[in-house]
Amino acid sequence: MFVSYPLDLQFISCMINKPSLFTSLSPALVHLYDVSNSIVVIIDVFRATSTIATALYNGAKSVIPVDSVSRCMELGRQIEGITAGERDGKIAEGLEYGNSPFEYPRDFIEGKTLVLTTTNGTRLLHMALEKGAREIITGSFPNLSAVCDHIIEMKKNVILGCAAWKDKVNMEDALFAGAVISRVREQFDINCDSSHIAEAMYEKGKKNLFAFVKKNNASHY
């Protein structure tokens, strides 16, 4: 027997079946969300995930994020990779490069493996790993479209995880979360004030993101 649902029920069914999207504005808040059942998007705009996207776009063979300088040095030696990372905004002692995207043009990074450690982004990535995330991807403005296309296609629950600055909420990671949300909001059930805050911030600043971040930024850059 063919059962035809009225249109409004079909609409409700469609709503119920949407995957959820949450935003964690700091690694100190990640435990509040069901990481194990979600795709986690690690966001560290200044600058780990911007660098990862740029290095891969410029032909890096792979990028391996590690959580300590010593592990970075050890792995770099083993696989003859480029070791890079910063602590408190400076190249960490014992490593070769920093985490600015501008350090990784094609003629330098193509075909090489980058072993990267940073204060905030890599740490959050390992937290998501430990909590058994369904999938972990990294996001920043250089790969915004790729992130949005992927999470829409996967149809799974998503957590936008801002790396923040030593657990303090920051503007640029929240703005990227907002940029994602503004593009995918129809495909997800978004019942989360942090997401609404991030989207509202992005809508306010999107005409000139650089000026917006510069006007509102904190002293750590």
Next chain:
Amino acid sequence: MFVSYPLDLQFISCMINKPSLFTSLSPALVHLYDVSNSIVVIIDVFRATSTIATALYNGAKSVIPVDSVSRCMELGRQIEGITAGERDGKIAEGLEYGNSPFEYPRDFIEGKTLVLTTTNGTRLLHMALEKGAREIITGSFPNLSAVCDHIIEMKKNVILGCAAWKDKVNMEDALFAGAVISRVREQFDINCDSSHIAEAMYEKGKKNLFAFVKKNNASHY
């Protein structure tokens, strides 16, 4: 000898001497700030600190915040106070009233003591107490001007502490933080992205806060 500083040095000196203001968007982030050296403004717009301001405005003798239902009942019996509090948005079992400001008109609350416990606001208040805050005050839209006047007059460091919802950042507490910041920004050194986010949110929503919160709110109200 009279020493005259150039104007720019006087300006720098003035900047250095301003007290600092930080915003903690969740109780789970409060440990990142120097509570012991600050006035902490507890913000729980829906609804503990709105109720506290309303009850005091309507002549309550005092309001005593406590951190558990059992303590609320015990103290209520001892001092013959009004016991009130909610858990998950409902009047807690064993207590008499909820935490809506509308439950405390002058003809009911005048001259009485209100013993109040709530899920989020009271908990944050006790966290600030334990960390040895210099002073603790409560803030919400009904006492916005009083809060701003007081922190300007005191000339001390300030932490705007959002009670949030079970540690998840919420819109209405962030908006109140933004409302305070928009009024006191010239008197404080505000080097904190959470504060900039809160202020930007408020500037975006201030023309119609009710509609803004309703449009962006989460499901817990």
